[in-house]
Amino acid sequence: MCKNKIQFQPGLSLQSFLSQFGTEDQCRNALVRWRWPQGFVCPSCGHTKYCLLKTRDLFQCNRCRTQISITAGTIFASTKLSLTTWFLSIYLITQSKVSVSALSLKRTIGVSYNTALLIKHKIQQVMKERDDSKPLDAAYIQVDDAYWGGKKRNGKRGRGATGKIPFVAAVSIGDKGRPLAIRFSQVSAFSKKSIKAWADKHLAPKRNVAPMASNASLLLKSVVMNILQ
DSSP, X not given: OOOOTTTTOOOOOHHHHHHHHSSHHHHHHHXXXXXXXXXXXXXXXXXXXXXXXXXXXXXXXXXXXOEEOTTTTSTTTTOOSOHHHHHHHHHHHHHOXXXXXXXXXXXXXXXXXXXXXXXXXXXXXXXXXXXXXXXXXXXXXXXXXXXXXOOSSXXXXXXXXXXXXXXXXXXXXXXXXXXXXXXXXXXXXXXHHHHHHHHHHHBOSSOEEEESSTTSOHHHHHHHXXXXX
């Protein structure tokens, strides 16, 4: 029987994860390696020599005395949770084939519901920002427009309904016609300016772009296709 390559792609087992990130020291050392893959560099003066303030868990530059936390500027900053709790949460959310609810996360990592919800939102925001930083660059891209929400009983329907939020959807298609990546982004309006700004950020130049459906916005079709050709 032919297996779906996406569904059966290799992952990281829980046992392997715990062997790599099961202790606080392992998580901390991983953060140090990711933050300074070539070794410590002071963000203020560029010096590479430092001392470690163990009582406060800070790196201090030997030249300018700047103190740096390995969690500064990350989702772990100013948190009272252990790094092992954060790393396990990241593992559970990213490895699951279905969405992990905040209630399920709460029960698994042993925190309050509000804390679990905050952790989930922060991790998902980082995932979104990482995806948004990589423009869709397949040879063929399909785009479409969509609206979300809106009042149903104020006399207006369709695109003119009050409160509707405009979105642009895009899917990059591989050589065999299979989807590779998607983008679903809120825009301020379906105007030439906002669509151009969205295309400049999310789509690589000189790509073949086509609407997903024949009833897609004429503006969306014309603006995106003119920008990227």
